[in-house]
Amino acid sequence: MQARYQRLAVILTLASGLAxxxxxxxxxxxxxxxxxxxxxxxTPQLSQADGRQFMLWQEPLTPGKRRGGLALRFAExxxxxxxxxxxxxxxxxxxxxxxxxxIMGLGSEGQMLASWLARSGAGGHxxxxxxxxxxxxxxxxxxxxxxxxxxxxxEHGFVSIIPEGTGFRMxxxxxxxMSKEGGQMALRSMLVGAGLGPEQVLxxxxxxxCQTDAVRTPNGxxxxxxxxxxxxxxxxxxxxxxxxxxxxxxxVADDNWLMPACPVNGPSAAAHGDxxxxxxxxxxxxxxxxxxxxxxxxxxxxxxxxVIDDVRPLGRVCLAAGKEGALLGxxxxxxxxxxxxxxxxxxxxxxGPSMDLASTSLDRASGFPxxxxxxxxxxxxxxxxxxxQSAKTSLAFLRIIPx
Numbered sequence: 001m002q003a004r005y006q007r008l009a010v011i012l013t014l015a016s017g018l019a020x021x022x023x024x025x026x027x028x029x030x031x032x033x034x035x036x037x038x039x040x041x042x043t044p045q046l047s048q049a050d051g052r053q054f055m056l057w058q059e060p061l062t063p064g065k066r067r068g069g070l071a072l073r074f075a076e077x078x079x080x081x082x083x084x085x086x087x088x089x090x091x092x093x094x095x096x097x098x099x100x101x102x103i104m105g106l107g108s109e110g111q112m113l114a115s116w117l118a119r120s121g122a123g124g125h126x127x128x129x130x131x132x133x134x135x136x137x138x139x140x141x142x143x144x145x146x147x148x149x150x151x152x153x154x155e156h157g158f159v160s161i162i163p164e165g166t167g168f169r170m171x172x173x174x175x176x177x178m179s180k181e182g183g184q185m186a187l188r189s190m191l192v193g194a195g196l197g198p199e200q201v202l203x204x205x206x207x208x209x210c211q212t213d214a215v216r217t218p219n220g221x222x223x224x225x226x227x228x229x230x231x232x233x234x235x236x237x238x239x240x241x242x243x244x245x246x247x248x249x250x251x252v253a254d255d256n257w258l259m260p261a262c263p264v265n266g267p268s269a270a271a272h273g274d275x276x277x278x279x280x281x282x283x284x285x286x287x288x289x290x291x292x293x294x295x296x297x298x299x300x301x302x303x304x305x306x307v308i309d310d311v312r313p314l315g316r317v318c319l320a321a322g323k324e325g326a327l328l329g330x331x332x333x334x335x336x337x338x339x340x341x342x343x344x345x346x347x348x349x350x351x352g353p354s355m356d357l358a359s360t361s362l363d364r365a366s367g368f369p370x371x372x373x374x375x376x377x378x379x380x381x382x383x384x385x386x387x388x389q390s391a392k393t394s395l396a397f398l399r400i401i402p403x
Contacts, residue, residue, distance in 0.1 A: 030357065030391045030392065030393040031391060031392050031393065032389070032390075032391045033077070033080070033081070033082060033390045033391055033392060034081075034082070034390075035055065035075065035082045035381075035388060035389075035390045036073075036075050036082055036083075036084055036085035037055075037057050037059060037073070037085070037387060037388040038059045038060075038063065038085075038387075039059070039060075039063040039064065039387065040059055040060045040063055040064060040066065040387070041057050041058065041059035041383075041387050041388045042057065042058055042059070042096060042098065042101075042365075042367060042383060042388070043057055043058050043096070043097075043098070043101035043102065043367055043368075043383075044056070044057045044367075044370055044381040044382070044383060044388045044390070045057070045101055045102060045103060045104060045370060045381075046370040046371070046372045046379060046380075046381055047103075047104045047105065047106050047372075048106065048372050048374060048379075049106035049107060049108065049163070050106075050108060051374070052076060052077075052106065052137070053076065053077040053372060053374065053379055054074055054075065054076050054077070054104060054106065054138070055074060055075055055077070055082070055370075055381055055390065056072070056073070056074045056088075056102055056103070056104040056114065057072075057073060057074070057102075057388055058070050058071065058072055058073070058094065058096050058101070058102060058116075059071055059073060061090060066096055067092075068092070069090060069091055069092040069094065070090070070091070070092075070094040070095075070096050071087050071089075071090040071094075072087065072088045072089045072090070072094060072102055072114070072116050073085045073086060073087050073088065074086055074088060074104065074114075074138060076137075076138070077379070080392075082390070086138065088114055088116075088132060088138075088141055089116065089130075089132065089141075089143075091118075093118045093119050094116060094117070094118060094119075095116075095117040095118060095119050095127050097117065097157070098364045098365060098367050099209065099211070099264045099364070099367070099368065100117060100157040100158055100209070100211075101367075101368070102114065102115060102116040102117070103115045103159045103160065103161050104161070105161030105162060105163065105168050105170075106163070107163040107166075107167075107168060108163070109135075110134070110135060110136050110137035111133070111134070111135055111163075111166070111167075111168075112133065112134040112137065112138055113131065113132075113133050113134075113161055113167075113168040113170070113192055114131070114132050114133075114134075114141070115129050115130065115131050115147065115159045115161065115170065115172075116129075116130055117129060117130070117156075117157050118130045120151070120153060125155055126152075126153035126154055126155065127155060127156065127157065128146050128147070128148065128150075128151075128156050129146065129147040129148060129156050129157060129159060129172055130143070130144075130145065130146060130147070131143075131144040131145065131146075131147050131192065131196075132144060133192070144192070144196065147159075147170065147172065147190065147192075147196065148172070148174060148176075148188070148190075148199065149199065150174065150176040152176045152179060153179070154174075154175035154176050154178055154179055155173070155175040155178075155185075155208075155209075156172060156173070156174050156175060156176075157172060157173060158172060158173040158209065158210065158211050158212050158266065159171065159172045159212070160172075160211075160212045160213050160214040160223060161214070162214045162215060162216050162221060163216065164191060164216075164221065165191075165193070166193060167191055167192050167193030167194070168191070168192045168193075169189065169190075169191055169192075169214070169221055170189065170190055170192055171187065171188070171189045171202070171212050171214050171223045171225075172187075172188055172189075172212070173185050173186070173187060173188075173206065173208065173209070173212065173225075174186045174187075174188045175208070177204075178208075184204060184205040184206070184208075184228065185205070185206050185207070185208040185209075185228070186201050186202075186203065186204045186205070186206065187201070187202045187203040187206045187212065187223070187225055187239075188200060188201055188202065189202055189223070189246075200246070202223070202239050202246055202249075203225070203227065203237070203239065203249050205227075205228050206225055206226065206227055206228050206237075207225070207226035207227060207228045207234050207262050207263075208228070208262045209262040209264050210225065210226035210262060210263065210264060210265060210266035210267075211225075211265075211266030211267070211268075211368070212224070212225040212266060213225075213266065213267055213268045213269045213319075214269070215269050215270060215271045215276070216271070217271045217273075217274065217276060217298035217299065218273060218274055218298060219240070219241075219242075219274070219297075219298040219300075220240060220241030220242060220298070221240075221241040222238055222239065222240045222241065222269065222271075222276065222298065222299045223238070223239050224236060224237070224238050224252065224267045224268075224269045224278050224280075225237060225266065225267065226262075226263075226265075226266055226267065226280075227249060227251070229251075231258065232258055232259060232260050233256055233257060233258060233259075234257050234258075234259040234262070234263065235251050235252075235253065235254065235255045235256065235257055235282070236251065236252045236253065236255075236267045236278065236280045236282075237249040237250060237251050237252065238250055238251075238252055238278065238299050240298070240299050240300065252267075252278050252280070252293050252302055252305075253291065253293055253302065253304070253305040255282045255284050255291075255305075256284055257282050257283060257284045258284070259283070263281070263283070264364075265280075265281040265315045265316060266280070267279060267280035267317065268280070268317045268318050268319040269319060270319035270320050270321035270326055270327075271298070271321055272321040272322055272323060272347075274295075274296060274297055274298050275294065275295070275296060275321070275347045276294070276295040276298055276299045276321075277292055277293070277294050277295075277319055277321060277325075277326035277328075277345070278292065278293050278295075278299075278302070278319075279291065279292040279308070279317040279319050279326075279328050279330070280292075280315075280317060281313065281314075281315025281316070281317060281330075287310065288310070288312055288313060288315075289307050289308070289309060289310040289313065290307075290308045290309040290310075290313045290315055290317060290328075290330050291305040291306060291307055291308060292305065292306045292308055292326065292328055292345055293305045293306065294306075294326070294345075294347060294349055296347070303349055306345065306349055306351070308328060308330070308343060308345075308351070309330065309332055309341075311332070311333065312333040312335075313330060313331065313332050313333055314330070314331035314332070314333055314338050314362065315330060315331065316330060316331045316366075316367070316368045316369065317329065317330045318330070318368065318369055318370050318371045319371070320371050320372055320373035320378070321373065322373050322375075322395070324344065324346055324347070324395075324399075325344055325345050325346035325347050325352075326344070326345050326347075327342060327343075327344050327371060327373050327378065327395070327398065328342065328343050328344075328345060329341065329342050329369050329370075329371040329380065330369070331360070331366065331369065332356075333362065334359075337359040337360065337361065337362065338359065338360050338361060338362045338366055339356050339357075339358070339359050339360075340356070340357045340358045340359075340360060340369045340380070340382045341354055341355065341356050341357065342354065342355045342357060342371065342378070342380075342398060343355070343398070344395070344398040344399070352398050352399065353397075353398060355393070355397055355398055357380060357382075357391070357393075358382060358384065358389065358391075359384070360382060360383065360384040360385070361384070361385060365383070366382070366383055366384065367382075367383045369381065369382040370382070373395065375395075376394055376395045376396065377392055377393075377394065377395070378392060378393045378394065378395055378398075379391075379392050380392065380393070
């Protein structure tokens with residue numbers, strides 16, 4: 001076991017002027033956090049609010065037999081260790097999808113909202129979004145039923161959840177129109193409080209199976225997603241909440257990625273005050289890269305995109321944000337394995353050193369890594385051949401400008 005943890009050691013790479021010396025730098029250990037996820041566990045998702053941090057995941061009810069049913073479980077990080085796992089829901093109808101995973105949103109005073117996918121009776125690829133809420137930090141849960149008023153045999157998923165007032169705002173991709181001639185996947189939103197509010201269509205034509213992400217800024221909520229534009233262009237768009245209502249979709253950057261199918265590789269967003277960062281994977285003309293753009297006005301305007309990785313990355317980005325800048329995680333490509341890599345980018349767009357955290361497979365089973373930032377502490381989770389892994393490190397290893 002010790003040898004395994006040593007393989008997960010951090011490789012600290014110094015800034016550009018010291019890059020050659022960095023190759024011989026000694027590894028800096030990260031602190032592995034043993035977690036209660038069982039054999040075959042997948043889709044870890046991290047969330048935090050009011051100093052509390054949780055991890056949500058799915059695992060087979062019978063190890064090695066996903067068709068026998070899944071359990072949706074979660075744990076809280078308490079005094080540096082994960083609590084025992086608690087089951088939120090179990091059943092054969094739960095859908096385990098490497099890219100379309102359950103989400104847990106956290107509010108104040110112990111409020112929580114969880115979403116997961118459940119197969120519909122129509123079979124095939126039809127599934128819906130189920131919801132449950134808690135008012136006591138996950139000690140008890142109340143099932144809310146389907147998130148949407150549509151029961152058509154279509155796909156609904158790729159959820160994002162953020163707090164709003166005493167409830168939550170959720171966003172999702174809704175495929176009810178795709179069964180009709182000329183119908184497209186839509187981005188919808190709804191307020192979830194004591195009940196389910198009316199649904200709103202924010203964009204009637206979006207990419208069909210990329211993750212959404214949402215954050216709240218001082219000027220209101222924003223949601224980012226992969227759009228479906230004329231000519232099969234699959235660029236990242238943003239919709240902002242304004243005093244006049246939801247804005248029209250606007251591209252974060254004009255990649256002009258011509259892609260005839262969904263790449264299953266959505267964006268991530270994180271905000272600190274008016275500063276907002278959005279990261280994403282793109283591949284115009286076959287040139288794959290991970291990019292990041294920064295806004296100083298809550299997403300109304302963005303800097304030119306910064307190329308973070310153009311050496312055949314897998315993408316699958318995750319973001320956290322703090323006073324100094326945005327902390328970006330993604331799956332880099334070494335040619336033999338994928339590497340979960342972190343990089344700090346300050347709010348002026350300057351790149352700090354990168355940190356390779358762990359290796360995993362190049363295939364889709366490795367899923368999407370996760371990162372949270374709380375003060376100086378960085379919490380991470382990912383999936384490898386042995387299951388879900390979690391660890392923490394210090395932001396000091398990624399400092400751009402010494403204090």
